[in-house]
Amino acid sequence: MCRMSRFSPIVSCSECPIRHSAVCAECDPDELARLSAIKSYRSFPAGTMLAEAGERLTHFSSILSGCASMSRTLEDGRRQNVGLLLPSDYLGRPGRAESAFDVEAVSDVTVCRFERAAFEALLRDTPHVASRLLTMTLDELDAARDWAVVLGRMTAREKVAAFLVSLVRRQGGVARPGRGSLLHLPLSREAIADHLGLTIETTSRQITALRKDGLIELLSNREIRIADFGALAMEAGDDGDGGPIV
Amino acid sequence: MCRMSRFSPIVSCSECPIRHSAVCAECDPDELARLSAIKSYRSFPAGTMLAEAGERLTHFSSILSGCASMSRTLEDGRRQNVGLLLPSDYLGRPGRAESAFDVEAVSDVTVCRFERAAFEALLRDTPHVASRLLTMTLDELDAARDWAVVLGRMTAREKVAAFLVSLVRRQGGVARPGRGSLLHLPLSREAIADHLGLTIETTSRQITALRKDGLIELLSNREIRIADFGALAMEAGDDGDGGPIV
DNA sequence: GAGCCTCATTGATCAAGATCAATCGCGCGA
DNA sequence: TCGCGCGATTGATCTTGATCAATGAGGCTC
Structure with a gap:
C-alpha cells in the first residue's frame, strides 16, 4: 500500500x-x-x-x-x-x-x-x-x-503509548536526529481520555509514568518530545515500523 | 437510510x-x-x-x-x-x-x-x-x-446486552409474539469475550445475571430466548428502535 | 500583582473485572 | 455404562483503573 x-x-x-x-x-x-x-x-x-x-x-x-x-x-x-x-x-x-x-x-x-x-x-x-x-x-x-x-485489550499504559504513536504516524512529528521528535497534542487530557476509554486521572498518571521512564519529555501541556520512539512503539505493541528515524 | x-x-x-x-x-x-x-x-x-x-x-x-x-x-x-x-x-x-x-x-x-x-x-x-x-x-x-x-465506555453487563441486541438486529431473531424471540449464538463464550474485550468468566457471569433478571432465557449454550428485548436494549443504552416487536 | 479560573497532576481509597481454581454438564467413544 | 474431554459456570481473591479529594501551574482580568 x-x-x-x-x-x-x-x-x-x-x-x-x-x-x-x-x-x-x-x-x-x-x-x-x-x-x-x-x-x-x-x-x-x-x-x-x-x-x-x-x-x-x-x-x-x-x-x-x-x-x-x-x-x-x-x-x-x-x-x-x-x-x-x-x-x-x-x-x-x-x-x-x-x-x-x-x-x-x-x-x-x-x-x-x-x-x-x-x-x-x-x-x-x-x-x-x-x-x-x-x-x-x-x-x-x-x-x-x-x-x-x-x-478492548490494552492496558492504560499501552493505550497512551498507542495514542502517541498513532499521532506521530498521522501528523508526523518533527524528527530531529538524536534529539527525538517533537509532537503537538491537538487534544486536552480530557479528550485524550475520552479517546482511550480512560479517565483523565489515569491518562495523566500514565503520561507521567512514560515521562519518568524516559520515553517522552513534556515541554508544555500540549508539546511532547518523543525521546525514544522505538521503545514507545514497543509499549504500544507495535513494531515501530514507519515511525520517524531519530 | x-x-x-x-x-x-x-x-x-x-x-x-x-x-x-x-x-x-x-x-x-x-x-x-x-x-x-x-x-x-x-x-x-x-x-x-x-x-x-x-x-x-x-x-x-x-x-x-x-x-x-x-x-x-x-x-x-x-x-x-x-x-x-x-x-x-x-x-x-x-x-x-x-x-x-x-x-x-x-x-x-x-x-x-x-x-x-x-x-x-x-x-x-x-x-x-x-x-x-x-x-x-x-x-x-x-x-x-x-x-x-x-x-471504551460500557460496563461488562452493558457490553453483553449490546452484543445480544446487535445480533438480534443483524441476524434477526425469530420473533414470536408474546414469547420473545429466539436467537442462535454463532460464537462460543470465549469468542464473545474476545469480541467484547472481556474475559470468558466475566462474560459468563453477565449472561447468568441477565438470565436471573429475566431478560433472557438459556435454552442451550448456543440458543437464547430474548424474553424482553426492550429492557435488554435499554441495558445496552439503546432505545430499542428497530428490534423485533414481541 | 492579587485573585480567579481552567486544566493538569498527585494522593487515598474503592470497586469492577481479571485471575486462579474448582466444579458442572454434556457429548462421545471405548 | 463409564470415563474422558471440552466448554461453561461458579467461587475466592487480587489488580487495575475509577472515584473522590486536594494541590499545583499557567493565563487572564481587574
Whole structure:
C-alpha cells in the first residue's frame, strides 16, 4: 500500500493549500474551485461543532488544517471519542444525510466543502474521485478496527503509548536526529481520555509514568518530545515500523 | 437510510441463494455467474481460516451463509475480535492485497467469490456495484465506530446486552409474539469475550445475571430466548428502535 | 500583582473485572 | 455404562483503573 495515500485529500481544488497531483491530474481545477468553498471553524469558545449526531449534513468536507474529534455522549455523560479528523480526512458521506456522531473542532479547523448534491454528481462523473473515496473509507475502516484492539485489550499504559504513536504516524512529528521528535497534542487530557476509554486521572498518571521512564519529555501541556520512539512503539505493541528515524 | 441495504449482498450471481433485485437489475446474471465461484469453509475442526493477517488475499468474497470472525492476536496471546462477517458482508478489498486481520470460520461458511482482478474490473465497469461497495463500507465504518463506544465506555453487563441486541438486529431473531424471540449464538463464550474485550468468566457471569433478571432465557449454550428485548436494549443504552416487536 | 479560573497532576481509597481454581454438564467413544 | 474431554459456570481473591479529594501551574482580568 502507498503510505502517502492516507495523507492526501480526496479532491484538491485550486484554492486549497493542499494539493495532490495524482488526484488532480484528471480534474479540472477551475471546475473544482467553482463547486467547493473554504470554510473555517474556530475552536474557541470551546465546543464549536462541525456537525451534531442526528443533525442534517448538508455538505461533504475535506479537512485542510486543524483537528476535529468525532464522539458520542451517552445519556449519563459518559463520552467516547471514536476518531479524529486530521488534514486530508473527510466529513460527510454520500447516501446519507445525517451525521452519526458529534463532530467538534478541537483546534481551529479549515475545510474545503461541497454541497451534497454537487459532491454526489462529482462522484458519479469522476471515477477516480469515487475510487479514492472508497480507498480512504477502507483505510478508515481498518484504522477503526485497529483501534478496537487498543480499546478492548490494552492496558492504560499501552493505550497512551498507542495514542502517541498513532499521532506521530498521522501528523508526523518533527524528527530531529538524536534529539527525538517533537509532537503537538491537538487534544486536552480530557479528550485524550475520552479517546482511550480512560479517565483523565489515569491518562495523566500514565503520561507521567512514560515521562519518568524516559520515553517522552513534556515541554508544555500540549508539546511532547518523543525521546525514544522505538521503545514507545514497543509499549504500544507495535513494531515501530514507519515511525520517524531519530 | 434503507435498513434493508445492510442485509443484501454487494453482488448477486445466478448461483447465489441470496438475491437482491435492486442490485441485479442492471447486472447480467450469466456474466456474474461466470466470474464468480461458490466456496465453502467448514468450522470443524476448529480454526479454519478464510484469511490470515498479512496473508495475500487473492479473492473478493461475499458471505452467503454462516459466520466468520475477524480478529487480531497480540504476541502475548491477548485477542480482540474486531468484527463479525455475516451473510451479505464481504471479505477482501480492492486496492490492497493483504488481509489486516485473521478471518476465521466460526460456523460453516459459504461465500460467493471473485478473483481480485475480475472484481476490480467489475467495479470499474459497473458503477452501481462500486457505489454499493462504498455504501456498505461506510455502513461498516459507522458500525465499527459505534462498537468503539461499547468497548471504551460500557460496563461488562452493558457490553453483553449490546452484543445480544446487535445480533438480534443483524441476524434477526425469530420473533414470536408474546414469547420473545429466539436467537442462535454463532460464537462460543470465549469468542464473545474476545469480541467484547472481556474475559470468558466475566462474560459468563453477565449472561447468568441477565438470565436471573429475566431478560433472557438459556435454552442451550448456543440458543437464547430474548424474553424482553426492550429492557435488554435499554441495558445496552439503546432505545430499542428497530428490534423485533414481541 | 492579587485573585480567579481552567486544566493538569498527585494522593487515598474503592470497586469492577481479571485471575486462579474448582466444579458442572454434556457429548462421545471405548 | 463409564470415563474422558471440552466448554461453561461458579467461587475466592487480587489488580487495575475509577472515584473522590486536594494541590499545583499557567493565563487572564481587574
